[in-house]
Amino acid sequence: MDLDPLLLSRVQFAAAISFHILFPAFTIGLAAWLVVLEARWLATGRAIYLELSEFWTRIFAISFGMGVVSGVVMSFQFGTNWSRLSDAAGNVLGPLLNYEVASAFFLEATFLGILLFGRRRVRPAMHFAAACMVSLGTLLSAFWILSANSWMQTPAGYALKDGVFSVTSWWDVVFNPSFPYRLAHMVTATFLTTAFVVAGVSAWHLLQARIVPHARIGFSMAMGLITLLAPLQILLGDLHGLNTLKHQPAKIAALEGHWQPERSAPLILFAWPDQAAATNRFEVAIPKLGSLILTHSLDGEVPGLSQWPPADWPHVPAVFFAFRVMVGLGFLMLGIAVAGLYLRMAGRLYEAGWFHWLAVVCSPIGFVALLAGWVTTEVGRQPWVVYGLMRTADAVTPAITGEAVLGSLAAFVIVYGLIFPVGVYYMIRLVQRGPLAVAPDQELHGRPARPLSATGPAEWSA
Numbered sequence: 499m500d501l502d503p504l505l506l507s508r509v510q511f512a513a514a515i516s517f518h519i520l521f522p523a524f525t526i527g528l529a530a531w532l533v534v535l536e537a538r539w540l541a542t543g544r545a546i547y548l549e550l551s552e553f554w555t556r557i558f559a560i561s562f563g564m565g566v567v568s569g570v571v572m573s574f575q576f577g578t579n580w581s582r583l584s585d586a587a588g589n590v591l592g593p594l595l596n597y598e599v600a601s602a603f604f605l606e607a608t609f610l611g612i613l614l615f616g617r618r619r620v621r622p623a624m625h626f627a628a629a630c631m632v633s634l635g636t637l638l639s640a641f642w643i644l645s646a647n648s649w650m651q652t653p654a655g656y657a658l659k660d661g662v663f664s665v666t667s668w669w670d671v672v673f674n675p676s677f678p679y680r681l682a683h684m685v686t687a688t689f690l691t692t693a694f695v696v697a698g699v700s701a702w703h704l705l706q707a708r709i710v711p712h713a714r715i716g717f718s719m720a721m722g723l724i725t726l727l728a729p730l731q732i733l734l735g736d737l738h739g740l741n742t743l744k745h746q747p748a749k750i751a752a753l754e755g756h757w758q759p760e761r762s763a764p765l766i767l768f769a770w771p772d773q774a775a776a777t778n779r780f781e782v783a784i785p786k787l788g789s790l791i792l793t794h795s796l797d798g799e800v801p802g803l804s805q806w807p808p809a810d811w812p813h814v815p816a817v818f819f820a821f822r823v824m825v826g827l828g829f830l831m832l833g834i835a836v837a838g839l840y841l842r843m844a845g846r847l848y849e850a851g852w853f854h855w856l857a858v859v860c861s862p863i864g865f866v867a868l869l870a871g872w873v874t875t876e877v878g879r880q881p882w883v884v885y886g887l888m889r890t891a892d893a894v895t896p897a898i899t900g901e902a903v904l905g906s907l908a909a910f911v912i913v914y915g916l917i918f919p920v921g922v923y924y925m926i927r928l929v930q931r932g933p934l935a936v937a938p939d940q941e942l943h944g945r946p947a948r949p950l951s952a953t954g955p956a957e958w959s960a
Contacts, residue, residue: 501900504891507579510907512876514572516869517914521565523868526640526685527692528558529633532613534719536626550712552617553933554696557925559614562606564921568914579903583883583893587663590656590671591646598642606635637685644684648677650884651875652745658887675745679738680875686731687871689723690831691864696720698861699929701854709932714848717857721838721847728835732828736791743792746885747801749878752814753821754788755781758802763788768822771814776803812880820873827867834860 532551539547573595576584584591612620612628620628655670656663665671700716703709743750751757755766757776764783772779789798803811834856841847879885883893 501904503579503898503900503903504894506900506903506907507575507894507898508890510579510903510910511572511575513907513914514568514575514910516872517918518565518568518572519868519872520865521561521568522636522639523688523691523865524561524695525558525565526636526688527690528554528561528695529629529636530689531692531696532558532629533626533633536622536629540622540626546711546715549933550716553712553928555613556928560921560925560928562610564917567917571910578906579895579898580883580893581895583888586661586888586893587650587884589662589664590649594642594646594649594672598639598646602635602639602642605638606632609635640685640688641681644681645672645674645677648680649674651680651879652676653884653887663884676738676741679734679741683731683734683738683871686727686734687864687868690727690731691868693720693723693727694831694857694861694864697724697857698859701857702929703932704848705851705854705858712933717854718842718847721835721842721857724831725835725839728828728831732832735825735828739792743801746879748803748806748810749812749817750792751801751803751805752812752817752878753874754792754800755814755818756788756800756802758804759799760802761789761799762786762797763792763800765791769818771818773811773814776808810881812878817874817878820870820877824867824870824874827863827870830860830863831867 532554535547535551535554538544539551576591609628609631612625613632616625616628649671652675653663654674655665655667655672657666658664696716697720700713700720703713704717739750754763755769755771755778756763757778762785764785765787766778766781766783769778769781769783786796789800790796792798792800803814837853837856838847841850841853847853881889881891883890
C-alpha cells in the first residue's frame with residue numbers, strides 16, 4: 499500500500515491543531531472573564547464575585563493544561579514532518595515563535611501559580627494583578643502566533659535567495675498586510691466563544707434553579723458581551739474578507755464558489771461545487787449581492803478561479819462549505835444577541851426558559867465556528883504553505899515515509915482521544931457542582947468577604 503507522506507503529514511498537523519486550538523481559544527476569553535470577576539470582587543468585596551472567580555478558575559486550569567499538552571507536539575512537527583519549511587522560513591518563523599514563548603508563555607506560567615494557588619497566600623490586589631498578567635500572556639500568545647500564521651498567508655518584509663527567506667524588516671514581517679484583521683477577528687472570536695460557554699453554563703443553572711444569584715450574574719454579563727461582540731464580529735469579518743480579496747483573491751473565489759470572473763456577481767447561498775467540472779451543482783443564489791458585499795458596488799467585478807491554473811486552486815468544496823458554516827453561525831450569534839437584548843429590555847431575561855435552553859444548546863457554537871474559520875483560512879491557502887512563494891508539497895520532509903507518519907498520526911489520535919473526554923468530563927463535573935460558597939466570616943488577608951446574604955436582587959442582575 500502506497501501511503502502519501504505529504505497527505506498524511508497535512509492530516510496529522512490538521513488533527514493536532516484542530517484539537518489544540520479549542521483550548522487556547524477558550525482560555526483567552528476565560529482569562530479576561532476572570533479579570534472582570536476579580537476586579538468586581540476587589541472593588542465591592544461581595545462574596546458572589548469571589549465564588550464565581552474561583553469556580554471559573556478551576557475550569558480555566560483544566561483547559562489551560564490541556565492546551566499546553568496539545569500544543570507542545572505541534573512544534574516538533576516542524577522538524578519531523580516539515581523540515582524543508584523550517585530550512586526555508588526558519589529565519590522568519592523561528593524568532594516569531596520564540597517571541598511567543600519568551601514574552602507570552604513565560605508570563606502566563608509565572609503568574610499562573612499565583613492565580614491558581616495564591617488566593618489565600620497573597621493579598622487580593624496581587625491576585626488580581628496575577629489574573630491580569632495571565633490574561634495579558636494569553637493575548638500576547640495570540641499576537642505572536644497569528645503574526646507567524648499571517649506572514650505565511652501574506653508574506654512581507656523578506657528577501658528570498660536560493661530558496662531561503664531572510665528578514666529585511668521585522669516591522670513588515672510582524673505587521674504584515676493581513677495580521678491586524680486576523681488578530682482582531684480571532685481575539686473577538688475567542689471572547690465570543692467563552693461568552694457562549696459562560697451563558698450556556700449559567701442558563702443551565704437557571705433551568706435547574708440552582709445557585710440562581712450566581713447564574714443571573716454570569717448569564718447577564720455573558721449576554722451583554724454577546725450583544726456587543728456578535729455584530730462587531732460580522733463587521734470585522736467583512737473587513738477581513740476585503741483584505742483577503744486584495745491579497746488572496748483565489749481564496750475568495752473558492753470560498754464564494756465563483757469559477758469565472760464576473761460583474762454583478764450573485765451571492766451563492768448554497769451549491770455543490772464540482773471542482774473537476776469547474777461548476778456548481780444545485781446552486782441557490784441572490785443576484786448581484788456577491789458583488790455588493792465584496793466590492794461594495796452592485797456592478798463590481800469579483801474574481802473567478804479560471805484566472806489561475808487548476809494546480810493553484812485550493813480544495814473548493816472544503817473551503818466553500820466551511821465558510822458557510824462559519825458565516826451561518828455568526829448570524830445565529832447575532833440573532834441570539836438580538837433576542838437577548840429584547841428579553842433584557844422586556845425584563846424577562848431570567849424568566850424565558852426557551853431562551854435558556856437555546857443558550858445551553860448553543861454553548862459550543864463558538865468552537866464550531868472557530869474550526870470552520872480555521873479550515874476556511876488554511877485550506878483556502880493551499881497549495882501554498884507560504885502564499886505564492888513556497889508550495890506545501892515542497893515543504894514536507896523529503897526522507898519521511900508514509901508509514902512513519904501514519905504511525906505517529908494514530909498515536910496522536912489515540913492520545914487525544916483519551917485526553918479530550920477526560921478533560922471535558924472533569925469540566926462537566928465542575929459545572930454540575932457549581933460555585934462553592936465562601937464562609938461568611940472568612941477573611942482574605944484582612945479583607946472580609948461580604949456574604950451572599952448581604953446582597954440583594956439588584957446585585958443578582960448586575
